[in-house]
Amino acid sequence: MAHVTAAGDGVYRVEVDGRIETVYVAGSAEDRWVFWNGRAFHLDARAQSASAGGRTHRAHGARRQLTAPMPATVIDVHVKPGDTIHKGQTVMLLEAMKMELPIRAMEDAVVAAVHCRKGDLVPGDAILVELE
Amino acid sequence: MLRRVLIANRGEIALRVIRCCRELGIESVAVYSDVDAAAPHALAADRTVAIGPARASESYLSIHRIIDAALTSGADAIHPGYGFLSENAAFADACARAGLTFIGPPAEAIARLGSKIEARRLAAAAGVPTVPGETPTDQSDRGIRAAIDLVGLPALVKASAGGGGKGMRAIRDTAELEPAVQAARRESIAAFGDGTLYVERLLDRPRHIEVQIFADGHGNAVHLFERECSVQRRHQKVVEESPSPALRGALRARMTAAAVAVARQAGYRNAGTVEFLVDGDAFYFLEMNTRLQVEHPVTEQVTGCDLVRAQLLVASGDPLPWDQTAIVQRGHAIEARVYAEDPEHGFLPQAGTLLLYREPHLPGVRVDSGVVEGGSVPVFYDPLVAKVIASAETRALARARLVAALRQYPILGVRTNVSFLLRILEHPRFVSGDVDTAFLDREVAALAAEDEEMPPFLREVVTGAALLGARARGSEHSAMDHSVWDPWRT
Numbered sequence: 001m002a003h004v005t006a007a008g009d010g011v012y013r014v015e016v017d018g019r020i021e022t023v024y025v026a027g028s029a030e031d032r033w034v035f036w037n038g039r040a041f042h043l044d045a046r047a048q049s050a051s052a053g054g055r056t057h058r059a060h061g062a063r064r065q066l067t068a069p070m071p072a073t074v075i076d077v078h079v080k081p082g083d084t085i086h087k088g089q090t091v092m093l094l095e096a097m098k099m100e101l102p103i104r105a106m107e108d109a110v111v112a113a114v115h116c117r118k119g120d121l122v123p124g125d126a127i128l129v130e131l132e
Numbered sequence: 133m134l135r136r137v138l139i140a141n142r143g144e145i146a147l148r149v150i151r152c153c154r155e156l157g158i159e160s161v162a163v164y165s166d167v168d169a170a171a172p173h174a175l176a177a178d179r180t181v182a183i184g185p186a187r188a189s190e191s192y193l194s195i196h197r198i199i200d201a202a203l204t205s206g207a208d209a210i211h212p213g214y215g216f217l218s219e220n221a222a223f224a225d226a227c228a229r230a231g232l233t234f235i236g237p238p239a240e241a242i243a244r245l246g247s248k249i250e251a252r253r254l255a256a257a258a259g260v261p262t263v264p265g266e267t268p269t270d271q272s273d274r275g276i277r278a279a280i281d282l283v284g285l286p287a288l289v290k291a292s293a294g295g296g297g298k299g300m301r302a303i304r305d306t307a308e309l310e311p312a313v314q315a316a317r318r319e320s321i322a323a324f325g326d327g328t329l330y331v332e333r334l335l336d337r338p339r340h341i342e343v344q345i346f347a348d349g350h351g352n353a354v355h356l357f358e359r360e361c362s363v364q365r366r367h368q369k370v371v372e373e374s375p376s377p378a379l380r381g382a383l384r385a386r387m388t389a390a391a392v393a394v395a396r397q398a399g400y401r402n403a404g405t406v407e408f409l410v411d412g413d414a415f416y417f418l419e420m421n422t423r424l425q426v427e428h429p430v431t432e433q434v435t436g437c438d439l440v441r442a443q444l445l446v447a448s449g450d451p452l453p454w455d456q457t458a459i460v461q462r463g464h465a466i467e468a469r470v471y472a473e474d475p476e477h478g479f480l481p482q483a484g485t486l487l488l489y490r491e492p493h494l495p496g497v498r499v500d501s502g503v504v505e506g507g508s509v510p511v512f513y514d515p516l517v518a519k520v521i522a523s524a525e526t527r528a529l530a531r532a533r534l535v536a537a538l539r540q541y542p543i544l545g546v547r548t549n550v551s552f553l554l555r556i557l558e559h560p561r562f563v564s565g566d567v568d569t570a571f572l573d574r575e576v577a578a579l580a581a582e583d584e585e586m587p588p589f590l591r592e593v594v595t596g597a598a599l600l601g602a603r604a605r606g607s608e609h610s611a612m613d614h615s616v617w618d619p620w621r622t
Contacts, residue, residue, distance in 0.1 A: 004593055010488045010544075016589045023593050024542035026487035033487060034590055035542035038535075038554045041586045042547065043594070069480050071511045075318070096481065096511055100319060124483075 072096035141213030143502030146173035165191035209233035218423040255417035258397035265332025291320035292328035297367035338409040343391035372427035377565030433465035465523040475552040475580035483511040487545030
C-alpha cells in the first residue's frame with residue numbers, strides 16, 4: 001500500500017517504491033478526477049455502471065440510442081422513424097462552439113423515434129434518436 | 133494617450149489587454165454576456181458592461197451592443213482582441229463613425245486584406261509570390277466546382293471572410309466535393325455571417341511560417357521575425373514557436389522583407405501577421421491577419437517587445453516604440469495551446485466546472501489563461517483554456533521546460549488536451565523540428581490514443597486519500613468530500 005500524505009487542498013504526496021509522487025484529486029466518489037505527471041484520469045462511476053467497457057465516455061451514449069455529446073443546436077435531421085440506417089451514416093448535424101458535429105450511426109439499425117427537430121437547442125446527453 | 137479602453141472580447145486575451153491597460157494607466161472596460169458575469173475578465177476590469185445573452189451573435193459579435201457599451205461607459209477606444217469582431221471592417225468603421233478609436237488597422241486595410249482575392253492581388257503588387265487560387269464570382273455549387281477544376285486537386289475550400297480553420301474543407305476527390313462545399317458554406321455563414329468561399333491549391337507538405345509586423349501612423353513599419361506554426365490539427369494551430377527551426381539567414385531575410393512590403397502596400401497600421409507557406413526555399417503569401425494573434429507571446433518572449441503595449445501606444449498616435457535595428461531574436465520560445473477538448477473522442481469540445489485548476493510556476497514559463505479554479509468553461513465560446521509559453525536559451529531547453537510545465541499543470545473537472553500536447557512535444561519529429569502542416573493530421577491517431585490504464589498506485593491514492601481523510605483528520609475529510617469540488621470556494 002502506497003503511503004499517502006495530504007499536502008494541500010486536493011494535493012497528495014505519495015511514496016511509491018521510495019519515490020515521492022505528487023497527485024491531485026478532485027470530485028465526488030461517483031465522479032472522481034485524478035491528475036499525475038501530465039495525465040488526467042476521470043473515474044466516472046455512473047458511466048462505468050452503465051456499460052461493461054470500463055473507461056467509457058458518456059458522450060457516446062448507449063447502444064440503442066444516439067445522444068448529444070454536448071449542449072448543441074440541431075442544424076439538420078437526416079432521418080425519420082422507420083428509416084434503415086447504416087454504420088457510419090450521418091443521421092443528424094449539430095452545431096456547438098462554432099463547429100459542426102455530425103452524429104453518426106454506430107451500427108446498422110432501423111430508426112424507432114426521433115426526439116428533436118431542426119433548430120432545437122438540445123442539452124448534453126439528450127437522446128436524439130432511438131433505434132430498434 | 134488613450135484614457136479608457138473597452139475590450140470587446142473575453143477569456144485570456146481580454147485579461148491580457150486589461151493588464152496592459154493597467155500598466156499604462158489606462159482604464160479598462162470589460163463587456164460580458166449573461167454566462168460570463170463572474171468570468172475572470174469581467175472581474176479584472178475597472179468597469180464592466182453587460183452586453184446580452186450567451187449566444188455570441190447577440191453579445192460579443194453584436195456591433196451595435198459593443199458600440200453602445202463603449203459610448204455608455206465613456207470609453208474612447210475599443211480593443212477587439214482576436215476572433216469575434218477583430219477582423220470585421222464594418223465594426224472598425226462603426227467605431228470610427230461613433231468617434232471611437234479602433235485599436236487595430238484602418239477599416240480599409242481590414243476590408244482589403246480580409247478578402248482573400250484582394251489580399252493576393254495586393255501581395256502580388258508588392259512583389260510577393262502567392263499560391264494558385266481564386267474566389268469565383270459565381271458562388272453556386274457549380275461555380276465553386278469550376279474554380280476547383282481550374283486550380284486542380286487536391287484543393288482547399290475556405291471562408292473568404294474567415295480564419296482559424298472554420299468554414300474550411302480539403303477536397304482530394306470529386307466525390308467529396310458537394311458535401312464539403314456545402315459544409316464550408318454553412319460554417320462560414322455561422323461563424324462569420326458571410327458564405328463567400330475561396331478556392332486554392334493545397335500544397336502537399338508545406339510549413340506554415342508567419343511574420344509579425346507592426347506599423348505606426350508616422351510611416352514606420354517593422355517586422356518582429358517569424359513564428360513557426362506548422363503543428364496544426366485541421367488548420368487549427370496547436371503548438372507555435374519562434375524562431376522557426378527551418379529558416380536560415382537568407383530565407384528569413386527575404387520573408388521578413390516581403391512581410392513588411394505587404395504591410396506597406398496595404399497602408400497598414402498597428403499589429404499584423406503575414407502568413408506564408410514555405411516549401412524548401414520557396415515561400416508563398418497565404419494571407420494577412422489584421423489583428424493580434426493568439427500566438428503573439430512567442431514573439432514577445434524572444435524579442436522582449438510587448439505587442440499589446442505597442443498596440444495601445446500606436447493607437448494613441450505615438451510612433452513605434454522600437455527601431456528595426458533594435459529588434460533581435462534571442463533564445464527560443466514554444467507555446468502550447470491548452471484546450472478543453474477530448475482528443476480520445478474526436479477532439480470534441482468540453483464544457484464544465486474546473487474542480488481543480490493549478491497553473492505551473494516555473495522560471496521561463498508564462499501562462500496566459502482566462503479561467504480560475506471553481507470557474508467554468510462555457511459551451512458557447514472557443515474552448516481555449518490557456519496558452520503555456522516556455523522560453524530558454526535553445527530550442528531543446530525550451531521544449532524540455534514546456535514538457536515540465538505541462539506535467540505540473542493539473543486541470544480537473546473538464547477534459548483537456550494536455551496529455552496530447554505532451555505526446556506532440558515528445559514526438560521524434562517535433563523534437564528534431566522536422567514538421568510540416570500535415571504532421572499532426574498524419575500522426576493524430578497515435579498521438580490522441582487513449583491513455584494507458586491508470587497506474588495501480590493511483591487507484592490506491594484515491595482510496596488511500598479518502599481513508600486518510602476519514603481516519604486521521606476531520607478537516608482533511610471535509611477537504612476530500614466537499615470543498616474540493618465546491619465551485620463557490622475561493
